[in-house]
Amino acid sequence: MADKTKPDGIEQLVAAARAGASESVWLDVIQKMDEVYSDLLQYEVALEDKNSALEESQQFIVSVLTSMSDVLLVCNRAGVIEDVNQSLQHLIGQDEAALKGKNIFDLFADEASRQEAQHFFAGHVGETLHDCEMQLRAVDGSAIPVSLNCTPRYSATGKMLGVVITGRPVGELRRAYKALRQAHEDLKRTQQQLLHSEKMASLGRLVAGVAHELNNPISFVFGNVLALKRYSKRLGEYLGAVQRKEPWERIDALREELGIDRLLADLPSLIEGTAEGAERTRDIVDGLKRFSAADRNLRETMDLVPVVERAVHWVSKAAPNSFSVEVDLPEELMVVGSAGQLQQVMMNLVQNACDATAGQPKARLMISVEIEGDGVHLRFADNGPGIARENLPRIFDPFFTTKPVGKGTGLGLAISYGIVEQHGGRLEAGNGADGGALFTLVLPLAK
16 A cells, blocks of 8 residues: 555655755655656556456356356345346246346245245255255246255355355256166176177187087987997897797897897997987086076076086187196085176186197196185186286276287176176286286185
C-alpha cells in the first residue's frame, strides 16, 4: 500500500518552496512526485494482473460447469437456487433466469421427493447426502429419476452458506450398468472360448501320440477278431459233420484235422484279450472326451496322481525319444477340483518342458511332490536352458511366448495360471538351483 504520509510531505515541500525556499527544496518536491507516480504505476499493473487472473479463473469455472454432464445446483440454506449448470437446464427444460431465485422444492415431480428434500433442508442441511434417488419434473411434466448427492458449502470464515447438489439421471446409470454387465458377460464368454481353444490346441498336439496309443489295442482286437472268424469257420465245418451224422471215425478225424480241441482251449483267451483291448480303447476315448469337454462340476474330490500320469503318458507319446520323464509321486494325492482342467495344466507344463529341452541330447523332466501343511507342492523341473530373468515377470501374461511364430499361442501358461487360481491354488515359475526351468503347482489338499 502507498505511504499516506507522502502527499503530506509533498504539500509541505510545496508550501516551503512558495515561501521562498532554496532550489534543493524544489528538487525534493520533484523527487517525491516521481516516487508517487512510480508507485501508482506499480499498483495499476498489479491490479490489472489480478483482474486478468480473476477473469481466467472465472472463465475456467464457467467452462467446467458448462461441460459437466451431471446436473448441478447451488442453493442457500433455505433451498433457494443461486446457480445451475446447463445440464440441469437441458434436463428439465428451463433456462438459468427462470431457475435462479426459485425454490428447489418446486423442481420435484412427486410429493415424496419434495417431502424428503424439505426434511433434509429442515434439519440436515449441514450433512452430506449420497446417492439419494428423487424425481425431477421434466418440461413435459413427466418424472425423471435422478440420483442426487448433496454437500454443504462454507464461506472462507467457516460459516455454512448452503449446499451444492450434483446428480445424474438414473436411466443413464442403469444403461451404463447394463453396458458394463454386458461387457463382463462378453469377457467371461471370451475367456471360456480362449480356455476351450487352448485345450483344443493342446489336444491337437497329442493326436499323433494318442493315435499311436489307440493303434495298439485296436490292432489287438482286429487280430483276435480275424482269429475268431477262422475258428468260427472250423467250428461250423465240424458241427456240420456232426449234424449230418457222419461216421464217428470221420468226425474224430475231422476234429483232429481242424484242431477243435486247441481252438476251444484258445477261445477264452481270445475273448478276454478282445474285451481288454476294447476296454482300453474305451478308456482312451473317455479320457479324450473328458479332456476336450467343458467342465461343469468343478468341485469334486479327485486323485491327482492318475491325472499327472495320464498327462505325462499322452505328451510322451508324441514327444521325441530323447525326452524322458521321471515321476516321483505317492500312491494318492486327493484334491478338490476338475480332473479335466487340471489335466490341461499338467499337459501344458509337460509339453513346455518337452519344447524347452528340445536342444538337449538327453532331455529330462523330473516331477516330484512335497506336502507342506494343507497344500500339495507339485514341482516340474527340466534340464533345459531355464527362463531368462527379464521374462520371469511376464511368463504368465496372455499372448507372451518365446517360441517361434506358429509354435505357440502364448495362452497356455496364462490359462493354466487362471485354472489353478480357480482351484484355490497358485502356479509359480522360476529356475532350479542346478539350471533349467522350475514350475511349482500348489493346490490345497482335500479335507
